[in-house]
Amino acid sequence: NAGVMQNPRHLVRRRGQEARLRCSPMKGHSHVYWYRQLPEEGLKFMVYLQKENIIDESGMPKERFSAEFPKEGPSILRIQQVVRGDSAAYFCASSQEGQGFGNEQFFGPGTRLTVL
Amino acid sequence: AQSVTQLDSHVSVSEGTPVLLRCNYSSSYSPSLFWYVQHPNKGLQLLLKYTSAATLVKGINGFEAEFKKSETSFHLTKPSAHMSDAAEYFCVVSMVGGSYIPTFGRGTSLIVHP
Numbered sequence: 266n267a268g269v270m271q272n273p274r275h276l277v278r279r280r281g282q283e284a285r286l287r288c289s290p291m292k293g294h295s296h297v298y299w300y301r302q303l304p305e306e307g308l309k310f311m312v313y314l315q316k317e318n319i320i321d322e323s324g325m326p327k328e329r330f331s332a333e334f335p336k337e338g339p340s341i342l343r344i345q346q347v348v349r350g351d352s353a354a355y356f357c358a359s360s361q362e363g364q365g366f367g368n369e370q371f372f373g374p375g376t377r378l379t380v381l
Numbered sequence: 382a383q384s385v386t387q388l389d390s391h392v393s394v395s396e397g398t399p400v401l402l403r404c405n406y407s408s409s410y411s412p413s414l415f416w417y418v419q420h421p422n423k424g425l426q427l428l429l430k431y432t433s434a435a436t437l438v439k440g441i442n443g444f445e446a447e448f449k450k451s452e453t454s455f456h457l458t459k460p461s462a463h464m465s466d467a468a469e470y471f472c473v474v475s476m477v478g479g480s481y482i483p484t485f486g487r488g489t490s491l492i493v494h495p
Contacts, residue, residue, distance in 0.1 A: 269424065300485075305390075307471055307485030308425075321482065356424060372417075372424035 267292070269359050269373035270339075277379045278347050286342040286376045290359030297340045298370060299325075299332060302354040314340060347380045354378075383408040385474045387486035395494045400459040402489045404472035407453060414455040415473040415483070416446055425471065431455065442466070467493045 270289040278284050290297050295316055300308040310324040314334035325332065329347075334340040344351055354377050358370035388403040406412055413432045417425040429440025436448040446457045455472060472486040 305487070307487045309485070310482045313482075323482070358425075369427055369430070372426070374422065374424045 269357055269371050271357050271373035271376050273376060274374060275377050277381065279381050280348055281346050284344040284347050284378055286355050288340040288357030288373060291371050294359035294361050296360045297334050298358045299342050300356045302356060308356060349380050352378055352380045383474050383476055383484050385472050385484050385486040387472050387489050389489050391490045391492065393492040394462045396464055397461050400462045402457040402470050404455045404486060405453055406455060406474045408474055408476050410476040413475045414448060416457050417471045417473060419469040462493050464493050467491055
């Protein structure tokens with residue numbers, strides 16, 4: 266059973282370009298979470314999704330950032346018109362059930378975004 | 382509201398000696414507490430979790446943590462460090478009955494010397 270997969274592992278973009286980060290949850294998991302990790306900091310929650318639904322996006326910046334988890338295919342975190350401050354590691358996690366973080370989340374290896 | 386403080390950004394030990402990584406939390410509700418480990422360029426792996434059962438929690442790779450409500454602490458320990466334990470460790474809190482959104486500590490880098 267493959268774990269959570271994220272691609273690309275490394276992404277370089279110039280200011281103003283778009284970044285698309287993909288996350289395939291573990292088989293049988295229907296809940297996906299996105300986190301951002303800035304240098305020397307812990308992970309910050311961004312958004313929680315189930316298939317075709319955004320459950321909680323309270324940690325997502327209001328502009329330029331969007332996320333989706335379609336019925337088929339991976340979850341996508343999209344950052345439009347990237348700026349240098351978007352440079353970070355973005356982690357995806359999945360779980361079988363959602364509510365209550367007592368349900369273990371399994372993390373992917375992350376995508377490291379560098380904005381030049 | 383909830384928060385978590387990892388008291389040391391770096392901890393350095395010799396192989397075979399005990400490990401102590403400190404974590405204090407604040408939470409308006411009954412907390413769920415977790416420790417995750419992150420090896421370089423890898424995702425986070427759950428070491429152990431406390432969810433209001435036994436206060437002494439045993440995890441993988443010989444790690445354990447004790448929930449002390451009076452001290453609002455959840456320190457991670459291991460009797461004898463191994464070179465492979467060198468990694469970043471994150472203490473995480475979420476609230477039972479409140480927001481499930483977890484709050485991560487800033488991390489403690491464990492350095493193990495031969």
